[in-house]
Amino acid sequence: MNLRILIIPVLLLFFGCTQTNIKPEKQLEPIPNTDVYLKVLGIAQDGGMPHINNSQEYNDVANGDRKKELVVSLGLIDTEQKKKYLFDATPDMPEQLDMLHKELITNTIIDGVFLTHAHIGHYTGLMHFGREAMGADAIPVYAMPKMNTFLSTNGPWSQLVGIENIKIVPMLADSSITLSRKLKITPFLVPHRDEYSETVGYRIEGPEKTALFIPDINKWSKWTTSIIEEVKKVDYAFLDATFFSEGEIPRPMSEVPHPFIDETVALFKEEDAAIKSKVIFIHFNHSNPALDKQDVKRLALEKEGYRFARQGEIFGL
Numbered sequence: 001m002n003l004r005i006l007i008i009p010v011l012l013l014f015f016g017c018t019q020t021n022i023k024p025e026k027q028l029e030p031i032p033n034t035d036v037y038l039k040v041l042g043i044a045q046d047g048g049m050p051h052i053n054n055s056q057e058y059n060d061v062a063n064g065d066r067k068k069e070l071v072v073s074l075g076l077i078d079t080e081q082k083k084k085y086l087f088d089a090t091p092d093m094p095e096q097l098d099m100l101h102k103e104l105i106t107n108t109i110i111d112g113v114f115l116t117h118a119h120i121g122h123y124t125g126l127m128h129f130g131r132e133a134m135g136a137d138a139i140p141v142y143a144m145p146k147m148n149t150f151l152s153t154n155g156p157w158s159q160l161v162g163i164e165n166i167k168i169v170p171m172l173a174d175s176s177i178t179l180s181r182k183l184k185i186t187p188f189l190v191p192h193r194d195e196y197s198e199t200v201g202y203r204i205e206g207p208e209k210t211a212l213f214i215p216d217i218n219k220w221s222k223w224t225t226s227i228i229e230e231v232k233k234v235d236y237a238f239l240d241a242t243f244f245s246e247g248e249i250p251r252p253m254s255e256v257p258h259p260f261i262d263e264t265v266a267l268f269k270e271e272d273a274a275i276k277s278k279v280i281f282i283h284f285n286h287s288n289p290a291l292d293k294q295d296v297k298r299l300a301l302e303k304e305g306y307r308f309a310r311q312g313e314i315f316g317l
């Protein structure tokens with residue numbers, strides 16, 4: 001119970017309610033339970049919300065009927081080591097880095113950027129490190145082999161590499177990167193539309209808790225690993241929730257395969273609420289009805305234990 005919630009009515013009673021303009025308490029964000037934590041910096045699919053060519057969504061946001069949603073990204077904050085890291089460089093990266101800056105002020109804008117793959121929502125934010133914007137100096141960018149080649153050999157990214165705005169730190173699948181005594185990152189390959197690079201998810205291991213981050217993946221059945229077993233091994237699993245169900249967008253959905261939320265839910269049907277509550281849906285397409293917090297299907301799934309990522313949420317590691 002928040003002490004201030006108790007104190008305000010008590011004070012009102014004491015002073016005979018002479019004051020009528022007391023505003024309700026702003027909801028406080030949960031405080032992370034460790035000195036290492038994740039912060040959700042965006043939840044939308046690559047195209048964001050509002051989405052290109054959708055006047056209705058722009059109007060809804062302007063009228064305050066819907067909330068603008070930034071593209072999927074997680075911030076990782078290590079207050080002990082005074083370091084902060086970013087998972088994916090989205091088109092919204094400048095705003096997301098500022099959110100991290102407000103979390104922890106250090107000498108560097110970011111101590112490392114971990115990339116999942118070369119689709120527009122996940123790496124194009126790197127452009128802001130270049131000469132036209134920040135002109136950054138050797139920002140460590142963790143990349144898999146094909147991602148590394150893609151960035152190093154194609155403009156405009158190759159210029160960032162060439163003049164060392166960014167410094168690529170090569171990663172290998174299933175090979176862990178130790179960021180500190182308390183923090184370990186492991187990329188693993190997942191099936192996806194790999195036109196320009198391979199695609200990885202990440203296991204993020206903190207001193208007490210572990211998170212899984214899989215923003216993009218083809219159907220779960222295309223992965224040789226069992227997602228149920230992987231979820232059981234961790235505390236939080238941020239999973240691809242691009243679409244809720246078949247027929248959601250007016251084009252063949254087989255062109256853009258993702259596990260539908262209803263397919264993921266069917267897969268976890270026999271699991272108990274404790275397992276379901278580890279699943280935190282993220283990477284919502286603008287068409288996904290679950291973006292609406294009052295959506296009946298979303299509310300029903302929340303009752304079962306499932307969670308839907310919200311920008312600004314904090315998860316202690």
Ligand SMILES: [Zn+2]
Nearest residue numbers: 046119121216
């Ligand atoms: Zn994506």
Ligand SMILES: [Zn+2]
Nearest residue numbers: 117119192216
């Ligand atoms: Zn993708």
